[in-house]
Amino acid sequence: MALSSTGQSGFSISRRTREELLANLALIIIVLVALLPIGTTVLISFKREEDVTRKPPVIFPCDTPTAKFDLTACRWSLEGYERVILPMPAENTPLGFELKGRMLNTYLPNTVLYAVSTALLVMILAGLSGYAFSRYRFWGRDALMIAILAITGVPLLTNLLALYQVGASIRHVAEQIYNDRIFIIIVYTGFYLPMSVWIAKGFFDAIPRELEEAALIDGCSPLQGLGRIIMPLATPGLTAIFLLAFVGVWNEFIAGYLLITRNDLKPAMFGMYDFLGQNIINAQVVAAACIIIALPMVLVFLIARQSFFRAMVEGAIKG
Amino acid sequence: MNPPASAPLAKASDHKRTRRRRHDLLPFWLILPTVLVLLAVQVYPMFYTVVLSVQERQPAGWQFVGLKNFDILLSSAALAESAGHTLIFLVGYAGLTLILAFIIALLLNRKSRFSGLYITLLFIPWILADIIAGAVFRLMVLPDYGIFSGILQNPTLFPPSGLSVLTADAPRPWFGSFPFPPSPAMVYLILAASWRALPFITLLLLAALQTISNEVIESSRIDGANTWQITRHITIPLILPTMVVALFNLTLSGINGVGMVFSLTGGGPGTSTTVLSYLLYSIGWESLDFGRAAALALMLGVINLALIGGTLRVTRVQQRSV
Numbered sequence: 001m002a003l004s005s006t007g008q009s010g011f012s013i014s015r016r017t018r019e020e021l022l023a024n025l026a027l028i029i030i031v032l033v034a035l036l037p038i039g040t041t042v043l044i045s046f047k048r049e050e051d052v053t054r055k056p057p058v059i060f061p062c063d064t065p066t067a068k069f070d071l072t073a074c075r076w077s078l079e080g081y082e083r084v085i086l087p088m089p090a091e092n093t094p095l096g097f098e099l100k101g102r103m104l105n106t107y108l109p110n111t112v113l114y115a116v117s118t119a120l121l122v123m124i125l126a127g128l129s130g131y132a133f134s135r136y137r138f139w140g141r142d143a144l145m146i147a148i149l150a151i152t153g154v155p156l157l158t159n160l161l162a163l164y165q166v167g168a169s170i171r172h173v174a175e176q177i178y179n180d181r182i183f184i185i186i187v188y189t190g191f192y193l194p195m196s197v198w199i200a201k202g203f204f205d206a207i208p209r210e211l212e213e214a215a216l217i218d219g220c221s222p223l224q225g226l227g228r229i230i231m232p233l234a235t236p237g238l239t240a241i242f243l244l245a246f247v248g249v250w251n252e253f254i255a256g257y258l259l260i261t262r263n264d265l266k267p268a269m270f271g272m273y274d275f276l277g278q279n280i281i282n283a284q285v286v287a288a289a290c291i292i293i294a295l296p297m298v299l300v301f302l303i304a305r306q307s308f309f310r311a312m313v314e315g316a317i318k319g
Numbered sequence: 320m321n322p323p324a325s326a327p328l329a330k331a332s333d334h335k336r337t338r339r340r341r342h343d344l345l346p347f348w349l350i351l352p353t354v355l356v357l358l359a360v361q362v363y364p365m366f367y368t369v370v371l372s373v374q375e376r377q378p379a380g381w382q383f384v385g386l387k388n389f390d391i392l393l394s395s396a397a398l399a400e401s402a403g404h405t406l407i408f409l410v411g412y413a414g415l416t417l418i419l420a421f422i423i424a425l426l427l428n429r430k431s432r433f434s435g436l437y438i439t440l441l442f443i444p445w446i447l448a449d450i451i452a453g454a455v456f457r458l459m460v461l462p463d464y465g466i467f468s469g470i471l472q473n474p475t476l477f478p479p480s481g482l483s484v485l486t487a488d489a490p491r492p493w494f495g496s497f498p499f500p501p502s503p504a505m506v507y508l509i510l511a512a513s514w515r516a517l518p519f520i521t522l523l524l525l526a527a528l529q530t531i532s533n534e535v536i537e538s539s540r541i542d543g544a545n546t547w548q549i550t551r552h553i554t555i556p557l558i559l560p561t562m563v564v565a566l567f568n569l570t571l572s573g574i575n576g577v578g579m580v581f582s583l584t585g586g587g588p589g590t591s592t593t594v595l596s597y598l599l600y601s602i603g604w605e606s607l608d609f610g611r612a613a614a615l616a617l618m619l620g621v622i623n624l625a626l627i628g629g630t631l632r633v634t635r636v637q638q639r640s641v
Contacts, residue, residue, distance in 0.1 A: 027423075034444060037444075037459060038444070054464070055463050056469040125352050128353070132346035132347075132350050136345070136346035148353075149627075151357060151362070153627030154361055154620060156575075159365065160603075160616075161603055161609055161613050161616055162363075162364035162367035162368045162613070166364065197353060253581065254600070258600075269450045272454065276454055280461070297447070301442065312519065312522065
C-alpha cells in the first residue's frame with residue numbers, strides 16, 4: 001500500500017515536469033505564430049523593391065544565382081523608410097537635409113498632438129469626477145453613474161454621422177472660431193471619458209478614506225486634501241487612464257478620417273490608409289510606414305505594461 | 320478692545336456653514352465638466368441621429384420623411400446581405416477568439432517561470448491599430464508578391480486555380496442568398512481580427528482562472544479527476560460568467576470595428592466583406608445619404624445598448640455570486 005502510493009507520487013511528479021515542458025513548448029510555438037505577421041512586416045520593410053516584387057516571393061532576400069541562402073549576399077536596404085520620410089538635401093538646415101515625407105512632418109505630429117491633449121483632458125476630467133463618485137453621496141449620483149456606464153455602450157461609429165453634421169453646422173455658422181483640432185480633441189475626450197470615469201472611481205475606491213479624514217482634521221481643505229494626499233496615491237491609476245486614452249487616440253482611424261476636414265490636420269492612421277492606396281505594390285514602403293507608426297506604441301507598451309494590464313482588467317470587469 | 324463674545328462665535332459658525340455649503344456643492348463642480356463633455360459628444364449626437372434618421376436631404380434642405388429611410392433600408396438587398404456577412408464574421412471571430420484565448424489562458428495559468436515574458440510578447444498585437452494590423456495581414460497575401468501567396472496560389476494545393484485571398488470570389492451560396500460559405504477574404508478577415516483581439520480576451524480569461532483557488536483543483540485531483548475532467552467540470556463552470564463577458568465584448572468590438580475592413584479588404588472583393596459597419600460608412604460617406612445611414616446607425620446603436628445591458632446583467636450576477 002505504502003509502496004504503491006510513493007510510486008504514484010513519483011510518477012505524478014515526472015508527469016508534471018513532462019506536462020510543464022509540453023506547456024512551455026506549446027506556448028513558445030503560440031508566441032512565434034502570434035508574432036509571425038509582425039516579423040514578416042519587419043523583414044519586408046528592409047527589402048528592396050526588386051525583392052518584394054518577385055515571383056515566387058522570397059522570405060529572405062539572401063539568395064544568389066548559385067546558393068539558395070547566403071548570409072553574406074543579403075540585400076537589406078532602407079529604401080522603404082527613405083520613401084516614407086523622404087530626406088531631401090537642403091541648405092541652411094543644421095543637418096544638411098530636410099524630411100519631406102508627409103507622414104513624418106504632418107500626420108505623426110498631428111497624432112501626437114491629439115493623443116497627448118486628449119489623454120491629458122481625459123485624465124483630469126475622469127480624475128475629478130471619479131473622485132466625486134467615489135467619495136460623495138449626492139442627489140442623482142447612482143443614476144448618473146448608470147447613465148455614464150450606458151454611454152460606454154454607444155460606439156463612436158454610430159455617433160459619427162451626427163458629429164459630422166454638428167461640425168459642418170459650426171463651420172457654416174461660425175467659420176472663424178471653428179477649428180478641426182479642437183473639435184476632434186473634444187470628440188475623442190467624450191469618447192474615452194465614460195470608461196475612464198469608471199476606472200478612476202475604482203482606483204479611488206481602493207484608497208482608504210481615513211487618510212483624507214486625517215488631513216481634514218489637520219486643517220486641510222477638501223481640495224487641498226485632494227491635491228496633496230489623494231492625487232499622489234492615485235497616480236498609478238491616473239497614469240493608466242492616460243495611457244489607455246493615449247494609445248486609443250493614436251490608433252483611432254475612422255473619426256480622424258471623417259471628422260477632420262483639412263488633409264494637413266489629419267492623423268497618422270489616415271496617412272497610413274492613404275499610403276496603402278498609393279503604394280500597394282511597394283510593400284516595403286507600406287511595411288516601413290507601419291513600423292514607423294506602430295513602434296512608439298510598442299515601446300510605450302513594453303515600458304508601461306503593468307499599468308495597462310491593471311487598467312484593462314479593471315475596466316473590462318467593471319465596465 | 321474687548322468685542323462681545325458672541326460676535327466671533329457667530330462669525331465662526333457662519334464661516335463653518337458657508338464652508339459646509341461649498342463642501343456640499345464640491346462634487347457637482349467636480350462632475351460638471353465631465354457631464355458637459357458627455358452631453359455634447361455622446362448624448363446630443365444620439366438624439367440628433369434619431370432626428371436625422373427621419374429626414375432626407377433635398378436640394379432645398381432637410382425634409383421630414385417619417386419612416387421612409389427605415390423602409391428603404393429594411394427592404395434593400397444590400398442590408399440583408401451585409402447582415403449575413405456580419406453574422407458570419409461575428410460567429411467566426413467570437414468563436415475562434417474565445418476558443419484560442421481559453422486554450423492559451425489555460426497554458427499560461429500553469430505559472431511557468433516565463434509566463435510574464437509570454438504574456439508580454441503575446442500582447443504586442445493588441446497594441447497595434449486595426450489599420451496597421453489590416454495592412455500587415457494584407458502584405459502577407461498580396462496577389463503574387465505576398466509571402467504566403469506562393470503557397471495559397473498554388474493550384475495543386477488549392478484547386479481549381481489557387482486561393483488568391485484578396486481577389487477570389489465567394490463560392491456559390493448554399494442557402495438561398497445567405498452568404499455562406501464565406502469568401503476567402505472573409506475567412507482571412509476573421510483570422511486577422513481574431514489575431515488582434517486574442518491578447519485582451521486571453522488576459523480576461525487568465526484573470527478569471529487565477530481567482531479559482533488551488534485547493535479546489537488539488538482536492539479534486541486527489542479524488543482522482545484527470546485534467547480534462549477538472550477543466551470540464553470545475554474550471555469552465557467557474558469562469559463561465561467571464562466567458563460570457565468576453566463574448567459580449569467580442570460581439571461589440573466585432574459589430575463596431577471597421578478599421579480593419581478599410582485597410583485589409585475595403586469591403587471587397589465585390590461586397591463579400593461589407594459588414595454592417597462598413598455599409599454604414601458607404602451609405603453615409605460614399606452615397607452621401609445621411610438619413611438612411613442614420614437609420615442604420617440607430618439600429619446598430621440599439622443592438623449595442625442591448626449587448627451592454629446583457630453584459631451588465633451578467634457582471635451583476637457575477638458580483639453577487641462572488
